[in-house]
Amino acid sequence: MTERYVVAIDQGTTSTRCIVFDRRGQLVSLAQQEHKQYYPKPGWVEHDAAEIWRNVERLGPEALRRAGATIDQVAAVGIANQRETTVLWDRTTGQPVGHAVVWQDTRTDTMVSELDTAPGAEGVRHRSALPLATYFSGPRIRWMLDHHPGLQERAERGEVLFGTMETWLIWKLTGGLHVTDVTNASRTLLLDVHTLDWSSESLAFFGIPRAMLPEVRPSIGVFGTATAAFPGVRIGAALGDQQAALFGQTCFAPGEAKCTYGTGSFLLLNTGSELVRSTHGLLSTVAYQIKGEPAAYALEGSIAITGSLVQWFRDQLELITSAPEIETLARTVTDNGGCYIVPAFSGLYAPYWRSEARGVIVGLTSYITKGHLARAVLEASAWQTREVVDAMNADSGLALKTLRVDGGMTADNLLMQFIADVLDVPVVRPLAAETVSLGAAYGAGLAVGYWPDLEGLRQNWHRAAQWLPTMEAGKRETEYANWQRAVARTFDWIQA
Amino acid sequence: MQSIERAAAVLRLLAGGAGRLSLGEIARSLDLAKGTTHGILQTLRKVGFVEQDRASGQYQLGAAMLRLGTGYLDVNELRSRSINWADPLAARSGEAVRIGTVLEGQVLVVHHVFRPDDTFQTLDVGSLLPMHATALGKALLAYGATPPASLDRFTSRTVGTQRELAAALQVVRECGWSADIEELTPGEASIAAPIRAYGGLVVGAIGISGHVERLCDSRYHPRPQLVANVRDAARAVSRDLGAARR
Numbered sequence A: 001m002t003e004r005y006v007v008a009i010d011q012g013t014t015s016t017r018c019i020v021f022d023r024r025g026q027l028v029s030l031a032q033q034e035h036k037q038y039y040p041k042p043g044w045v046e047h048d049a050a051e052i053w054r055n056v057e058r059l060g061p062e063a064l065r066r067a068g069a070t071i072d073q074v075a076a077v078g079i080a081n082q083r084e085t086t087v088l089w090d091r092t093t094g095q096p097v098g099h100a101v102v103w104q105d106t107r108t109d110t111m112v113s114e115l116d117t118a119p120g121a122e123g124v125r126h127r128s129a130l131p132l133a134t135y136f137s138g139p140r141i142r143w144m145l146d147h148h149p150g151l152q153e154r155a156e157r158g159e160v161l162f163g164t165m166e167t168w169l170i171w172k173l174t175g176g177l178h179v180t181d182v183t184n185a186s187r188t189l190l191l192d193v194h195t196l197d198w199s200s201e202s203l204a205f206f207g208i209p210r211a212m213l214p215e216v217r218p219s220i221g222v223f224g225t226a227t228a229a230f231p232g233v234r235i236g237a238a239l240g241d242q243q244a245a246l247f248g249q250t251c252f253a254p255g256e257a258k259c260t261y262g263t264g265s266f267l268l269l270n271t272g273s274e275l276v277r278s279t280h281g282l283l284s285t286v287a288y289q290i291k292g293e294p295a296a297y298a299l300e301g302s303i304a305i306t307g308s309l310v311q312w313f314r315d316q317l318e319l320i321t322s323a324p325e326i327e328t329l330a331r332t333v334t335d336n337g338g339c340y341i342v343p344a345f346s347g348l349y350a351p352y353w354r355s356e357a358r359g360v361i362v363g364l365t366s367y368i369t370k371g372h373l374a375r376a377v378l379e380a381s382a383w384q385t386r387e388v389v390d391a392m393n394a395d396s397g398l399a400l401k402t403l404r405v406d407g408g409m410t411a412d413n414l415l416m417q418f419i420a421d422v423l424d425v426p427v428v429r430p431l432a433a434e435t436v437s438l439g440a441a442y443g444a445g446l447a448v449g450y451w452p453d454l455e456g457l458r459q460n461w462h463r464a465a466q467w468l469p470t471m472e473a474g475k476r477e478t479e480y481a482n483w484q485r486a487v488a489r490t491f492d493w494i495q496a
Numbered sequence B: 001m002q003s004i005e006r007a008a009a010v011l012r013l014l015a016g017g018a019g020r021l022s023l024g025e026i027a028r029s030l031d032l033a034k035g036t037t038h039g040i041l042q043t044l045r046k047v048g049f050v051e052q053d054r055a056s057g058q059y060q061l062g063a064a065m066l067r068l069g070t071g072y073l074d075v076n077e078l079r080s081r082s083i084n085w086a087d088p089l090a091a092r093s094g095e096a097v098r099i100g101t102v103l104e105g106q107v108l109v110v111h112h113v114f115r116p117d118d119t120f121q122t123l124d125v126g127s128l129l130p131m132h133a134t135a136l137g138k139a140l141l142a143y144g145a146t147p148p149a150s151l152d153r154f155t156s157r158t159v160g161t162q163r164e165l166a167a168a169l170q171v172v173r174e175c176g177w178s179a180d181i182e183e184l185t186p187g188e189a190s191i192a193a194p195i196r197a198y199g200g201l202v203v204g205a206i207g208i209s210g211h212v213e214r215l216c217d218s219r220y221h222p223r224p225q226l227v228a229n230v231r232d233a234a235r236a237v238s239r240d241l242g243a244a245r246r
């Protein structure tokens, strides 16, 4: 057999990476390139989709070169991408219409709050299983159609196409195939999550012409064959990045969950073929769909500020010079000294959704040192995880048994131990840090038969570290109560 | 060598109590060309001896300068920077991986990756190992750590005298890697190599440990493939920490 590798394209918010994996799911080589971030106005964030495509074109061959691999040794390519970022382009020239509007961009906030109370909004929410929020792609398409003269008409005629990043990349890779996958489509507000196709009513609600939308396909199944970057190689999978991480962590069974701890943190729980509607402030989303099989769904809890609180401690307070030093400083004391930090820097997200809340540091006394503050910074990530897990357990009726973790913050032992302590479940780190890319590779390899089945993938998963809960129950309850009292103090800070 | 003198002068100037200084001020007071001064400052900044204020662009002594006596690489930072290389080492070798640094005459375990067979294992980050009876310890001793005064015996194969130890360390320096074969625990072996930061300074060691039959061949020698895996990982971490390619 000459096909020895699977390649993942991880098209992220700050950079694009191409990673070559072997049959054991081990990283063989990596090539990475950052792209420019455009901030034309406060709250606006843009990317140049053409630049991102050029990076993919260059990084693909570079990653293969570093692996010492040739293109005919590649069984398939998979894509994991930043979600909800919106690209429009001209069908004939392939030129993007303006810059891509990135998921962090809040330019649609006034429009979204108007739409939220408009007739038909309830139907959109029901069919998409999402709240109307600036986070998702649908309103961005509306905004772009409104702000480029003549674009609406061109879109009606199918001359202008919409896509999230994976759609754009597949279109470029194949020279014109216009498709998306169900996980990315489930973040637009336009998809009916039960039929897994675009909803005519939701399209009408936003005034978005169907002619500009890609065809919705399963996440895992051959999309087509690349003619550029990886000529001749089949594209086997496309998934949103957090869904890819769930797949890379082999959370294939209902009740299995992972949390990716980076700048922000994303906890996804597989709820199986059942879509669970959250009544506790979580998002319902498609986890993945294998061609010919029903979709698997997930509940998602997003935490805005985790690693970025450590960055704030480093860059704004200048109490440490590198992120990992937070652990060193935190270990100079044995507890938080009664101090709690709630990082509601731009309001509170799941499960509270209070935009008027602002951050607090409470419990300050003359006894508090920077060591206690460092502890409080780390503990904040753990308590925020606890709140999301509580909401998930309540929504799904499944009690989380272990939490699989990945991301940069998993290097922090004190934090990982504290998470195990406050969740009262084991926290496990797998022997593969790059779970996002791995998930895309797994999907692609599965689609072309490079890996036989999900069970085969599970066998690649190995435990690299495990933290077991050691905190005494009484202490956990008191501390959680303190945290929740601290959270309550953030409410109603911004007055209308 | 002139550049070392000049770097020393820059540091004395910054330590002289004038607070933050601009590039122009430093160049003028030392009567150096701006380009030369800039080069020196950039190198000093890279190693943490000098810091540049983000707003004003002025220079001052760096935090690393104040901590010169205490070991300059934070152990948690060492873990963060090596985690991506320790995982593949565990996957390729099939053995548990540990990274260690020196703490008061012992090896402090700063990172631990389980043997990838999903058996029950316990994290031992923070535990201490004897220097003279582990591969990690010998890799650290060979490149500058102070040997312990008393050499406790753990097995019949533990290095027992300072003379034996000195000879063993000489071999480590010649080969660039170290091993312990049933010197701490009967039936167990370990292989390690030094982690270097800028200028080649050894700041830690990375190694694998496991059953002696798996780590060693029939002649009781560490398997060359495993030694190569360990050295590759050590080199990859070193490269990330700024050591020159070798």
Ligand SMILES: Nc1ncnc2c1ncn2[C@@H]1O[C@H](COP(=O)(O)OP(=O)(O)O)[C@@H](O)[C@H]1O
Residues within 6 Å of the ligand: A261, A262, A263, A264, A306, A307, A308, A310, A311, A323, A324, A325, A326, A327, A407, A408, A409, A411, A412, B076, B080
């Ligand atoms: N040892 C550590 N302890 C706590 N936080 C850390 C540590 N190392 C990195 N971080 C935080 O993790 C984040 C980087 O993780 P990463 O997975 O690379 O994030 P992203 O993919 O979102 O850029 C940063 O916000 C940083 O502050």
